[in-house]
Amino acid sequence: MPTPQERLKFDSLKDVLSRAVRGAPFDDLLSGLLQAAHALTGPDTQAAIYVVDDAGALLHLSAAAGLAPGFMEALRIVPVDADQAACGRAAALRTTVVVPDVLAEPRMAPYLDLAREYGVRACWSFPLHAPDGHVLGTLAFYHGHPRSPDARLCADLGYFADMAALVIERHLREQRNARVQAEADRRRRLYEAVLGTTPDLVYVFDLEHRFTYANAVLLQMWGRTWDEAIGKNCLELGYPDWHAAMHGREIEQVKATRKPIRGVVPFDGAFGLRYYDYIFTPVIGPDGEVEAVAGTTRDVTEIKQAEDALLASRQEALAAARAAEAERQRLDAFLQAVPVGIVYCDADGKVVLVNTATRELWGSWGRDDKGAARGWWADGSTRDGQPIGAHEWALARALGGEDVDGDLVEIEPFTPAAARRRLLLRATPVRDGAGAITGAVVAQTDITERVRVEAALRESERRFRTITNAMPQMVWTARPDGSIDYHNAQFYRFAGLATGEAEGHDWAERALHPDDHAAARAAWVHSVTTGNPYEMTYRLRHATGDYRWILARALPLRDDDGAIVQWLGTDTDIHANKLAEDALQAANRRKDEFLAMLAHELRNPLAPISAAAQVLRIAPNDPAKVRNFAELIGRQVNHMTALVNDLLDVSRVTRGMVQFDKALVDLRGVVASAAEQVQPLIEASRHSLAIDTGAATPAVHVWGDRARLIQVVANLLANAAKYTPPGGRIALEMSVERDAATIRVRDDGSGIEAGLLPHVFELFTQGKRTPDRAQGGLGLGLALARTIVAAHDGSIAADSAGPGQGSCFTVTLPVSLQREADAPLPAGAAAANAAPMHIMLVDDNADAAATLAALLHAGGHRVAAIADPTRVVAAALADPPDAFILDIGMPGMDGHELARRLRREARLEHALYIALTGYGQPHDRELSRQAGFDHHLVKPVDADELLGLLRQRAVPQPVSAAVDDTHDASAGESEFRFPA
DSSP: OOOOHHHHHHHHHHHHHHHHHOOOOOOHHHHHHHHHHHHHHHHEEEEEEEETTTTSEEEEEEESSOOOHHHHHHEEEOOTTTTSSHHHHHHHHSOOEEEEEEGGOOGGGGGGGHHHHHHHOEEEEEEEEESSOOEEEEEEEESOOOOOOOHHHHHHHHHHHHHHHHHHHHHHHHHHHHHHHHHHHHHHHHHHHHHHHOOOOOEOOTSSSSSSEEOOHHHHHHHHOOHHHTTTTTTTOOOOOHHHHHHHHHHHHHHHHOOOOEEEEEEEEEEEEEEEEEEEEEEOOTTTSSSEEEEEEEEOOOHHHHHHHHHHTTHHHHHHHHHHHHHHHHHTTTTTHHHHHEEEEEETOOOOEEHHHHHHHOOOOOOOOOGGGGEOOOOTTTTTOOOOOGGGHEEEEEHHHHOOEEEEEEOOOOOOOOOEEEEEEEEEEEEEESSEEEEEEEEEOOOOHHHHHHHHHHHHHHHHHHHHHHHSSSSEEOOOTTTTTEEHHHHHHHHOOOOTOOBBBSSSHHHHHHHHHHHHHHHHHHHHHHOOOEEEEEEEOOSOEEEEEEEEEEEEEEEEOEEEEEEEEEEEEEEHHHHHHHHHHHHHHHHHHHHHHHHHHHHHHHHHHHHHHHHHHHHHTTEEEEEEHHHHHHHHHHHHHHHHHHHHHHHHHTTTTTOOOOOEEHHHHHHHHHHHHHHHHHTTOOOOEEEOOOOOOOOOOEOOHHHHHHHHHHHHHHHHHHOOOOOOOOOOOEEEEEEEEEEEEEEHHHHHHTTGGGGGGGOOOOOOOOOSSSSOOOOOOOHHHHHHHHHHOOOEEEEEOTTTTTTTEEEEEOOOOOOGHHHSSTTTTTTTTOOOOOEEEEOHHHHHHHHHHHHHHHHHOOOEEEEEEHHHHHHHHHHHEEEEEESSOOOOOOOOHHHHHHHHHHGGTSSSEEESSOOOOOHHHHHHHTTSEEHHHHHHOOOHHHHHHHHHOOOOOSSOOOOOHHHHHHHGOOOOEEEO
């Protein structure tokens, strides 16, 4: 069970700890500790707590219990010293010091009077140790009679000392923290004030490239508030992609290298387009790692704009600087290390000092050599090459009060046979305080090598410009900052500009197409900033005023250290290539559209043919259905044949593979026949067609192919009918002016878009179609019409006011002056009533042979069909036919070889030979001609064309024998004949 003393100690300590936790004031805690300690030591005891100052040299009284005011004032400050009596000694030795009787302690001598005055006979001092061991102060007890503490009391008081040390250490720590925080707040306010008033932009990035700080000027430039900007990266704040990416790379570089990085970049913000000089610096954390990247940016737009002016005045400023330097270094102008020849003379002209560089220039120089110097003017003026008089030397003129700045002379050194040298002389008088001349100094710069280099540079520049002006290429150069300093003559001729007009930074704004300027400038600024090669295509205004496409390229020229000293560039006119590329892409697009449309058109007839075939298989014994669907198949096959023929026709005509059967043709008849052809289409669409061929005028004749001219007019009428809504009006007018006939076809239909109008006569070009393809066709008619009209030495044109405004097509043909009676008759006109023929048909496809034989038989001809080509020669010799129709692709023997064998037989040599095949290319036709064929027809065969060829060849006979009932056994099983 604890003693009352122990209980008192425990309760006192607990009370102090409780008050400390609740944040009691420091003085109250110390007073509480002293009161508790005072209770332990007795009523005649006084107590005090001292705290060491920051220097550790003095103890300051911080709390007291029971001490008289006078005593406290006398001991308010006590030195820390091992020779002190109690408190100072305890703090210095870091151990408890007990003085049982102050009268018996020699070290207490300085304090004896004070002790007697206030009745103090004993003094105990306990050091207050911080957790790290250093002394924070002392806990002192003063007694009215001699006394020493026992071990138990010392231990108890030690507890109070430790508690006091903790309280004091905490208080000191709080004081230090408060001072640190106050200083931090003060510095923050100072920095905020400075950064808020500076015109520079100040900011901090975190490691993820986001802004964590931005001063007021930067926020103003962005046009954003703090909350809108902080936490965002450059891209999110509206920086261009290239700009944001560049800063991202630079931040990563600073993080990796821990070194600052600097650059100049344009930015278009709230202040407009400005140029900014910026620097990024790493912020190193306590762990030695980069914890952020700080940056400052300064607006250098005015500086950049002033660079050109500064560059222009550089020589003048350099000369002034040299003169100022000469004046400033007047007293040490004779230093021997100076690489410039220096001569100083007194007011009488006597040479006082000559440096080593002067001796190296002149070979030797004595005190009396000034008058013997030989030199000539070399400044390019009218006096160039004339000897320099004694009074004209720069030193002599400086003695006369003249400041000589920049005499260019050529000298002859005193050393015999030494080469002449070029010097730049500058001289100035030396004055005393009153302004009187006391002498003069001249600086002699050896520019011999510089003159030689400048001459070589001028020669090199002259050669460079001569070579570039002789090249067909446009050549240019630029300074490291990107400003253009040269364009060759080809560029100025191309652009129609005066020489020198396309130099500097802003010439492109006047010469480039407005739509291309920004991209070209951004690419150029990027290349100049990064040093990357430059390549850009843009439109440049030509001397004619038109814009032409240009390919611009440039590479940097670097010195030995890698710094860019110049940009070398070329401009290439790629306008023709660009237009050709665009045209090729457009043609390819039209081709794709055409192929898609062709596939659609070919599928349309295939669908009913396929359906009809299915029906015929299902109901083969229904004569009505067989007849109806046979007619349907025939119509659809005719439609497909027409589509294929259109393709082949336009291919043959546009490549000049068609021979036109020209004769004297009446255009009125052409118009009438064309109108007759399209009449069903016009009637189906309920159009009205008005034709005016000028009935009161004589017949209009042209020299041409009547069928092809009908095809042209019919195409125009059909085109008008297709692209005019039902119930529209179509008009055809024909007129003659001088020696030309004009046919105009007008409609009030859908019209033609302005962008399509120049291309309507090109292959694969069509107007917009609805998904249902109501107009139909392949859209080849106008291309074919243009080629046919051109083959007749005529012209065709299209005009339209726009969509929904109708169209007008005009054909102009030269009128023929030949009379109709003089014109030759068309070939085959006399064979209109030809006699039936004996025809031998050879085809390994039984179905194809059967259908064609039926067609020929229906035309009144006698037909022998044979499937095996190896048996044809024997069958033909047994009953020689008038004509052979031979398939080309057959097994065992092709049609070409069979034709050659038949032609070698004398009895078969003069028969008509017709090739029937699925191949219709020019090469295929040439092979047929070489094999001996008279005609080359492409499957599916046009019945009218085939029968027409037979009529032209047939010879009238008195007996019409169209049927051959005999069976030729030599023809084999694949041979068959059709009865009458």
